[in-house]
Amino acid sequence: MVDNILVTAGRLHRQPCVQGARPAGYVPVTLDNLVYGHRSAVRWGPFVRGDLADGALVRRVLREHRIKAVMHFAAYAYVGESMLEPGKYFENNFCNSVTLLDAMRAEGVNRMVFSSTCATYGIPRALPIDEEHPQEPVNPYGESKLFVERMLERFGAAHGLRHATLRYFNAAGADADGELGEDHDPETHLIPLVIEAAQARRPHVSIFGTDYPTPDGTAVRDFIM
Numbered sequence: 001m002v003d004n005i006l007v008t009a010g011r012l013h014r015q016p017c018v019q020g021a022r023p024a025g026y027v028p029v030t031l032d033n034l035v036y037g038h039r040s041a042v043r044w045g046p047f048v049r050g051d052l053a054d055g056a057l058v059r060r061v062l063r064e065h066r067i068k069a070v071m072h073f074a075a076y077a078y079v080g081e082s083m084l085e086p087g088k089y090f091e092n093n094f095c096n097s098v099t100l101l102d103a104m105r106a107e108g109v110n111r112m113v114f115s116s117t118c119a120t121y122g123i124p125r126a127l128p129i130d131e132e133h134p135q136e137p138v139n140p141y142g143e144s145k146l147f148v149e150r151m152l153e154r155f156g157a158a159h160g161l162r163h164a165t166l167r168y169f170n171a172a173g174a175d176a177d178g179e180l181g182e183d184h185d186p187e188t189h190l191i192p193l194v195i196e197a198a199q200a201r202r203p204h205v206s207i208f209g210t211d212y213p214t215p216d217g218t219a220v221r222d223f224i225m
Contacts, residue, residue, distance in 0.1 A: 008074035052096035058103040069111035086140035093144035112163040120146040173225040
């Protein structure tokens with residue numbers, strides 16, 4: 001029997017990891033409220049429209065689809081907005097994760113891959129940043145993700161939850177077939193902005209900062225493709 005994995009998706013526009021689940025022998029079941037996502041991006045398994053705040057719905061999806069593991073990507077992810085509306089970010093990113101973990105425990109699902117962020121590290125004390133770097137987030141977005149990381153550790157100790165946490169640094173790219181890629185509104189990511197400028201879909205790309213310790217004073221970014 002093919003096992004199912006639940007994907008809680010905050011932005012259904014780029015799912016290479018989900019696409020790879022099918023040939024690996026899993027069926028991805030996607031749960032998204034479509035606040036930022038796109039229904040057309042779900043191509044490799046069933047889609048359920050719903051919100052993680054609905055604990056009864058989450059439990060039903062876990063049970064009816066016989067979910068074996070959860071890949072948790074659902075979150076608000078605009079740093080600037082999190083500074084203006086911290087409650088929105090703590091409620092959606094942290095509180096809804098509590099609901100998800102409680103549902104998983106109730107339905108006997110004990111494996112999770114959590115999409116965290118490099119924003120949990122805050123201002124770098126040293127470069128390059130490794131996993132032992134202190135986590136001192138400077139915005140509510142990073143704090144909300146760090147809270148979930150801490151909760152995962154506690155659920156592991158108390159309930160045997162097995163989890164892996166991914167702290168991305170500037171993820172970019174598309175699926176291997178080039179069918180899905182970046183699709184935000186508004187677009188805030190550098191690589192899509194540069195491509196749009198090259199295609200004359202926007203007049204220019206703004207580069208901020210003049211006093212970084214680099215040859216021209218602008219920032220240097222690393223990307224995960």
